[in-house]
Amino acid sequence: MITKTETEKANFRNVWVIGEVEDGTVLPVTLELLGTARELADKRGSEVWVILLGSRIQNPNLFAYGADVCMIIDDIRLQHFIDELEAKLLSRLIEKYLPEIILCGATSRGRALIPRVAVTSYCGLTADCTQLDIDPNNGDLLQTRPAFGGNILATIRSSNHRPQIASVRPRVMKIKQPDNDRDGITIFETILPSDEINNKKVVEVFHDSQSAINLADAEIIIAGGRGTHGKAGFELLRQLAQKVGGAVGASRAAVDSGWIPYTHQVGQTGQTVQTKIYIACGISGQIQHLVGMQSCDLIIAIDKNPDTPMMQMADIAITGDMFEILPELINEINLR
């Protein structure tokens, strides 16, 4: 039978967090997920397990952030991201330990990995959730996610399948204050011969040195469009970004003009971002751009033309020339 009966469902317990490990370091998205997992588990009266797959994993201390159990597979074969290997391991661990809920970061890696697991386990998967709650009576996960570029919030249940899997948008859930008195159990698992993938390998890894902070990790994005007039304009945005610890974003027009690489593009064919502050400089606000950034908390627009869609939708709209205003803004910040 594909769906699960109430009796079968009762065997599934606890909330799992699939940690994200890079070069042995546990990434912040894991801590965000742990905070949410803790809330869900407390409502349901169950445990939080964090699963770490990686190589030479450094002292994670995730109990302080809400984990009760830390399950680790530390193996050189997990140094780089091999989708199929990680999916096989997780599917096997799910079968062995029967979690009720699994949370995973909606990162490039998480989004590649977790659908494979959901297909293998025949269970529901909801992408890119921004809000999660639990029905304490039956353990149903209430998964809320934006669709149609953020114009609809859909709430999704997967009542007849277990586990229930959600990928969670990074930087939406808040990291809890660590409680260093909390303790937990560590379980070590290993790769079995039947899990091995021998004909896929990562040959080289490159980290983007151009932007110290990338769009996905940023709390502030300074973005430029057609009105940025070229590479020099983006240099100005970069200066401000550096000053405030933000990242540089761009509209499609700017990317297509070759002023900045595609990895900076925000919008429908670029990235969807949800930062605390979004400063749009010389971006008119084509609908395809707006759907990629309209969920940011505070939107500031700077444009010579006060009538653009971006200036209309912004929380703060500054009419003027970005080439004059941004240096003043940098000055103003320097004074503080």
Add this chain to the structure above:
Amino acid sequence: MKIVVCIKQVPASNDAKIDPETKRIIRDAVKSIMNPFDNYALEEGVRLREKLGGEVIALTMGPPSAEAVLREAIALGVDSGILLSDRAFGGSDTWATSYALAKAIERIGQVDLVICGKQAIDGDTAQVGPGIAAHLDWQQATYLMEIKPTDKNTILTKRLHENGYDICEVTLPAVVTVVKGINTPRVPTLKGRLASLKAEIPTWKPEDISAKTEQLGLNGSPTRVVKTEPPAPRTSSTIKIEGTPAQCAKELVRQLRLRSIV
């Protein structure tokens, strides 16, 4: 090389306007278009065929009207199109969608490579590509900026991550998803347009792909949408700042301070 490109018809957002009250997009009488990411997937498929020979087939699941995107794909250079369309497919979530597409790919047979856009702009899930790979038990590589065939059985892929990229060797058959930066799609030629008008597009039903009906459509979908609502509206008023550049900068900082941001 035998390549299948999976494409999707989605609502266009071009026509939408911003609601002055809620500051959200109004979507009325929205047209349908091909998912923008699929253009890059199609172009990559056609380029690989031009380099290596073989065949490119476009595959979509949807209502009968979704045939339009297959004709568009043929105009852009693919050899043929297949439409999966039946009431039994209706209401599919990503699990059931990737199952149906995987069964269709099995039916096509001898496929070396499946290419998808990184995600569709309506659902934004990015789950169907990896889902197809899982159903087929094939290798996958996602968010690709580059595909380089190395020998008959392997490709080198450049996978985009949040903070850079890696180069991953993938063994065929495989499923890949591509991002915008991978190529610049061509515009349809006159010859392509004519071919697209003349093309016979077969419609496949569940029995054509030997699918288990209990795993199709709403029945086969583990998830249910139980509620949809518009998001909380943005603040309904825009604070307008004008003046000299210095005044503007000062006022902005003051506004940020009011919000305890600086």
